[in-house]
Amino acid sequence: MDYGGAIGLGLLAGILARVLMLRSDYRQYPTYPHGYSTHLFMGIFASLAGAVTVPALLEGEWTAVTFFLLVAEQFRSIRGMERDSLKALEDSELVPRGTEYIENIARVFETRYYIVIVVAAATALGAIKQSPLMGLVFGAVVFMWGAILTRVETIGETVEVEAAPVIVRGSDVLVGDIFIFSVGLKESQEFIKERALGAILTPKNDEGRDTLASQGQRQAMLHDAASILGVRRDADNPEFAPQAKRDIKTGRVAVYVVPMDKDQGLLLEMLRRAPVLESARGRARFVRLGYVGKRHLHAGRNRIGGNHPEGGLGGRHR
Structure with missing residues (x-):
């Protein structure tokens, strides 16, 4: 041609x-x-x-x-x-x-x-x-x-996304058993009880746990969910702003949303479809590779006679 x-x-x-x-x-x-x-x-x-x-x-x-x-x-x-x-x-x-x-x-x-x-x-x-x-x-x-x-990987590939109740206990707002924030106004408490949706994100593996640890990743999930469900808030209603709080003991993340359209299934689907950011994914894989590298390094040291600074079989000079 x-x-x-x-x-x-x-x-x-x-x-x-x-x-x-x-x-x-x-x-x-x-x-x-x-x-x-x-x-x-x-x-x-x-x-x-x-x-x-x-x-x-x-x-x-x-x-x-x-x-x-x-x-x-x-x-x-x-x-x-x-x-x-x-x-x-x-x-x-x-x-x-x-x-x-x-x-x-x-x-x-x-x-x-x-x-x-x-x-x-x-x-x-x-x-x-x-x-x-x-x-x-x-x-x-x-x-x-x-x-x-x-x-692009999605959150649903490494994280289990499940519905969770939004509980108002006194002035505390919780999603499942994870504390989100405190609100004092009775009117806001009643509105949250009526309109709020919640979800618990549980990592399936170490990669999922480290992905959820990224603040940027959690903010991306909230934006995607809000873009399709809408939010019942204005600039002066912080208690109605979507939030994602992490349980540092288990690595789980609780998502709290007060949407325009109260659709629990749609919220779960949006969270599952949220893209895994390269910064969060790269950090998770680096942690995993670093762990594997350390494990092989220690295994190698054990094979050649421990951690003696001179190396050598049995820790002796050769």
């Missing part, structure tokens, strides 16, 4: 990949239509960069490498653009996303453009070296590989 056709095919494949990755869900970002328009146009530029680079390199135009690196550097600004846009909305949110959630969203958008560039380049390369059909196959394989690498 000639270079012009390969570039066109790579461009179309890259645009298609961006469209498939551009979806709006209950988190409402990107919004329609301006968010879609911005990311579609940026997807076209990313696709063109990837598709054009391959023929240039095949012709020995090594300056294309510099061009490609400059383009990739420009797409790093996507992350900053998303971060700034979401941070600008934080002050007006009744339930903020939190800085960790914002950074996670921004990182995802940046990564998607790199996938688009590689899909376009792989499609163009396959079309030139083999055939248009093989080019599309190459592009599809790269796209699926990228989708697997960027798959």
Whole structure:
């Protein structure tokens, strides 16, 4: 296939990949239509960069490498653009996303453009070296590989989410057996008894426990739940604000929400579907790998004669 056709095919494949990755869900970002328009146009530029680079390199135009690196550097600004846009909305949110959630969203958008560039380049390369059909196959394989690498875990995979009663005991508000806060107004106490929903999140394993330990992760869950259920509060009603409190003895987390729509099942589903933030997931896996590393280190020391500073079999110099 000639270079012009390969570039066109790579461009179309890259645009298609961006469209498939551009979806709006209950988190409402990107919004329609301006968010879609911005990311579609940026997807076209990313696709063109990837598709054009391959023929240039095949012709020995090594300056294309510099061009490609400059383009990739420009797409790093996507992350900053998303971060700034979401941070600008934080002050007006009744339930903020939190800085960790914002950074996670921004990182995802940046990564998607790199996938688009590689899909376009792989499609163009396959079309030139083999055939248009093989080019599309190459592009599809790269796209699926990228989708697997960027798959987002959900809270429900490592945490058991169960309904729990909201109990008002005197001035104390509890979800199950976990204390949330104290409220003195009788009117607020009665309203909480009538309208509040609760859930208990129990980690299934060490990774789930460390994920729930992240304050940013808990704030992200509250934002997602509030975005679909709504909240019965204004800026001057802190007792109606969603909260997530952790039991430090067991690692369980109690979620307290006073929603506009009192739907217990929907609350549980939103909590299960909340994404695990990379910062929380990375911390959990680091802890797990660190523990395994220490265990192997101690085992190795025991095999060679204990913790003698000189090493050696039996602790003797050799």
